[in-house]
Amino acid sequence: MSKNKITTLDKLARIRLSENFFLRDFLFSETAAVNGINNVPDDIELAISAGSNLCEKVLEPVQKAWGRIHIRSAYRSCEVNQLGNELGANCASNEKNYAGHIWDKRDENGFMGATACIVIPSYLDYFEKTGDWASLAWWIHANIPAYSTMTFFPNLCAFNISWHENPEKLKRISTYINDPNTGHKKRILSDGIASDFYKEIPLVERYKACEVLLNNLKGTVYE
Template identity: 75%
Template sequence: MSKSPVTKMDKLARTRLSKHFFLRDFLYSETAVVNGINNIPDDLSLAVEAGSNLCEKVLEPIQDAWGRIHIRSAFRSCEVNQLGNELGANCASNERNFAGHIWDRRDEHGFMGATACIVIPAYLDYYEKTGDWASLAWWIHANISGYASMTFFPPLCAFNISWYEDAKRTKNIRTYVVDPRTGHRKAVLKDGIESEYYRSMPPSERYAACESILLNIR
């Protein structure tokens, strides 16, 4: 076997996106591994630009506050995402994932973007005891201005978090996890508007649990 494909992939994976993150951190995909597909950007320069914005404006500030974050999944090639969609593996269609998990394609409006599914280990023990994901969502909303949207999932309090080029797009926080405060799984932020339950609650009260956790981290 020629070493040239391996050498090329190794060089690509070493591409630095921000202070702590490299492209390799975002390329692993169970779908790709199990099915023998290469999860590699077609448009490397676009993927790097979008991924760098995600890292610098969203992931680095989160990690600065919470310590090491764990990347569950992130970049998907069109081929990997299409297969994930066909297999029912929680992958939206390619068109819906352009400028989302598919970093190397602009969306229908011509904007670029990037999404990663992450876990915050320092928050996990609290979540497993309480089921409270919303406190973390509201902390990020208050402190990480560069995010575009979040979607939370039950295992590990993992969540998709996105950066999007069009800063005018309204923010959304969706969930597949019951909020123990409200007893339902409705979005807590839709098109920039808080849900009825949280609308009258002072922002600091929404994420007070996070401040307690962070005091122990610091």
């Protein structure tokens, strides 16, 4: 790799997407690293625009409430995502990931979007003791209105969280973890509608555990 290319990549990585996040935070990919692929956007302006919205409207308010978040996986180039799909590495097809993990491609309807897979360390101990990811999902649903979709995974309670510019896109919360409240892995929110188990429970009651945790983080007593 030439010095000029390294300099260009270095400048790209330093681009600030929001108060606390830079583009470099979202570019690392194990698939890219192992296979010697540069995980870099083709359409830099589109990736920056989509990523900035994700950071400013979704990730920053999550981090403000819960403390530092860990970025597990985020931007994928088409080449990286295609390889991940072919290897069966939990990557959907490129077309399904446009305006998702592939920030620099618009979806089939011409909208931009961005996805990051994150872990919230301050929630992790509680999750490992209880298996309760749903409380966190409902807290985000109630308090981070700009999110578009969430999908939860078993390891570390990691979850994909997305921003999408289509205001008519209905929210969805999916999971690969059994819900301790229901015992199954069905969506708890589909097309903006809560599942049968949750729809009769007031929203604030669905994430009461999070209020306890957040108050403990602030050093206050929750009654």
